Amino acid sequence: MVSEYERGAVPEGLVTRRQLRDLNLSPGGNRGPAAILRCKWCSYRPQWSCIHPQRGGLFRVDLAKPKRIPTLAQERALDRAMAARQTCPKCKRRYYVCLPLRSLGCCDPCDKGFEPSPDTYMTSPAPTTHRLAA
Ligand SMILES: [Zn+2]
Structure with missing residues (x-):
């Protein structure tokens, strides 16, 4: 009862x-x-x-x-969304900044034909895992 x-x-x-x-x-x-x-x-x-x-x-x-807040899942989803905007479809490099994909369709170095400086793109294939663990 x-x-x-x-x-x-x-x-x-x-x-x-x-x-x-x-x-x-x-x-x-x-x-x-x-x-x-x-x-x-x-x-x-x-x-x-x-x-x-x-x-x-x-x-x-x-x-x-x-209430459980799925922060890790949210970060992963956010990371995927960011990766799509930061990765150049031509050279497959992922930059730290969003690319002008709508106007250029690729990164500035590909468009202009020069080598990007190494500090502008990520070298590791899983670039954000260490940032999430920190
Ligand atoms: Zn590129």
């Missing part, structure tokens, strides 16, 4: 799903709602089954987990 509480009478440590989200938490170890928040209309007529959306599950904050 799940306890029901009226709004304003909710014990410490129980929050609604919306409050969980505001706290940047996920239900985590909560196996379903720990209690039910009774809506203000139904609380006057407890014999009715509540059909109001205000009735919601209450979750235990101590079981909730912080």
Whole structure:
């Protein structure tokens, strides 16, 4: 039997799903709602089954987990996007700056026909892994 509480009478440590989200938490170890928040209309007529959306599950904050933020995946996706803009399709070199691919379609050295200075492009094939680990 799940306890029901009226709004304003909710014990410490129980929050609604919306409050969980505001706290940047996920239900985590909560196996379903720990209690039910009774809506203000139904609380006057407890014999009715509540059909109001205000009735919601209450979750235990101590079981909730912080929402995982996939920073590494985001960085990888960002890196792929950057690599596409920094890699010259002609010489396959990846530069530290974005290339004028829309206007030139290749890096400036390829366009102008000179050797780029080595400090402008990356030499390692996996250039960002060490930056992510740091
Ligand atoms: Zn090039």
